[in-house]
Amino acid sequence: MRIIDIINDSPNPVFSFEILPPLKGNSIYKVFDIVEKLKRFDPKFVNITSHHSEYIYKPLPDGTHRRVSIVKRPGTVAIAAAIQNRYGLIPVPHIICKGFTKEETEYALLDLNFLGINNLLVLRGDEKGQDSTMGQPNISHEHATDLQKQINLFNEGIGLEDMRIQGIETPFSYGMACYPEKHEEAPNMESDIYYMKKKMENGADYFVTQMFFDNEKYFSFVERCRAAGINVPIIPGLKPISKMSHLTMLPKVFRIDIPEELASRIRECKTDTEVKQVGIEWGIRQSRELLEKGALGLHYYTMSVSDSVSKIVENVY
Numbered sequence: 001m002r003i004i005d006i007i008n009d010s011p012n013p014v015f016s017f018e019i020l021p022p023l024k025g026n027s028i029y030k031v032f033d034i035v036e037k038l039k040r041f042d043p044k045f046v047n048i049t050s051h052h053s054e055y056i057y058k059p060l061p062d063g064t065h066r067r068v069s070i071v072k073r074p075g076t077v078a079i080a081a082a083i084q085n086r087y088g089l090i091p092v093p094h095i096i097c098k099g100f101t102k103e104e105t106e107y108a109l110l111d112l113n114f115l116g117i118n119n120l121l122v123l124r125g126d127e128k129g130q131d132s133t134m135g136q137p138n139i140s141h142e143h144a145t146d147l148q149k150q151i152n153l154f155n156e157g158i159g160l161e162d163m164r165i166q167g168i169e170t171p172f173s174y175g176m177a178c179y180p181e182k183h184e185e186a187p188n189m190e191s192d193i194y195y196m197k198k199k200m201e202n203g204a205d206y207f208v209t210q211m212f213f214d215n216e217k218y219f220s221f222v223e224r225c226r227a228a229g230i231n232v233p234i235i236p237g238l239k240p241i242s243k244m245s246h247l248t249m250l251p252k253v254f255r256i257d258i259p260e261e262l263a264s265r266i267r268e269c270k271t272d273t274e275v276k277q278v279g280i281e282w283g284i285r286q287s288r289e290l291l292e293k294g295a296l297g298l299h300y301y302t303m304s305v306s307d308s309v310s311k312i313v314e315n316v317y
């Protein structure tokens with residue numbers, strides 16, 4: 001079933017969450033544990049992030065370093081299939097441009113099609129760290145909008161080099177990303193919203209936002225999007241703060257603001273256990289207000305831990 005139909009047909013706002021594949025070498029039970037803890041809240045879909053290969057420098061006994069390419073969190077497609085088979089939940093694997101050749105993307109689409117997984121989140125992916133496609137123009141896509149074109153053609157049965165793709169019973173449906181506080185590379189909000197509209201016109205069914213901690217930023221962003229003619233659901237993405245280090249890490253990594261009221265409450269905490277509690281209370285407050293004001297769903301960035309999300313969701317849904 002398409003995520004957009006689930007969102008539109010559901011009598012209540014939908015709950016969904018997002019997980020990271022385990023670090024390379026770790027057990028998939030880390031993922032199953034999270035799904036098992038959150039499945040009682042009836043998640044309508046589960047997103048699985050995707051990670052490109054990056055170069056690391058491995059120290060050698062003679063004091064030199066060897067450059068090796070590794071994917072720190074491999075397994076997106078396999079985890080999506082495992083979640084679908086084991087729990088009957090709808091997986092939404094992320095498909096990214098960076099670090100993947102167009103050919104690798106095509107193989108991923110073929111695998112997903114064979115597995116009966118037809119919902120995706122289509123993204124560009126982060127540029128941090130050197131990846132294996134860097135410096136090789138035309139090997140991978142530049143923007144999420146380019147990757148979107150490959151997926152749209154695939155849906156029509158047209159593969160790379162115009163190769164015919166047969167047997168697509170259910171074409172891929174997909175959501176894409178948006179930024180209530182602007183993407184860091186966008187020169188201004190207008191330009192960001194311009195490309196967001198292009199994403200919708202070219203087939204994005206809905207958007208999931210970058211995390212934010214000030215609901216006013218989400219509400220005014222949605223208003224601007226609607227004024228620009230973007231009329232598809234814009235699902236808030238929420239991350240519960242759980243560590244003191246998030247106070248500086250989240251703004252730095254995700255280019256978002258932490259409102260002073262929340263920042264000062266975090267600063268007053270003496271331990272991460274106290275920070276976690278503040279994060280839960282803020283998450284409940286944010287979630288309740290978003291639902292009161294009509295959000296069609298809430299998407300939680302659960303990543304590798306489920307307990308804060310459980311505590312928020314049991315107080316909200």
Ligand SMILES: NC(=O)C1=CN([C@@H]2O[C@H](COP(=O)(O)OP(=O)(O)OC[C@H]3O[C@@H](n4cnc5c(N)ncnc54)[C@H](O)[C@@H]3O)[C@@H](O)[C@H]2O)C=CC1
Nearest residue numbers: 123124125126143144145177183185186192195208209210
């Ligand atoms: N919000 C979310 O749910 C998630 C976001 N991300 C991350 O967000 C980052 C960006 O991903 P996307 O938003 O998918 O990238 P994107 O390629 O759509 O956007 C990146 C920047 O380029 C601009 N842009 C978009 N299309 C363009 C085009 N055709 N020509 C020129 N400029 C264009 C956008 O306005 C934005 O400033 C990545 O680092 C991704 O991994 C990752 C997972 C989830």
Ligand SMILES: Nc1nc(=O)c2c([nH]1)NC[C@@H]1CN(c3ccc(C(=O)N[C@@H](CCC(=O)O)C(=O)O)cc3)CN21
Nearest residue numbers: 020049126209210211237239243253254301303304305
């Ligand atoms: N630029 C960007 N890249 C992304 O990969 C990304 C976004 N934005 N925004 C939406 C989601 C949210 N993402 C997130 C959100 C939180 C953590 C996170 O909480 N990391 C932990 C450590 C990792 C772990 O849980 O094992 C942390 O302590 O912050 C990671 C990725 C991935 N997605």
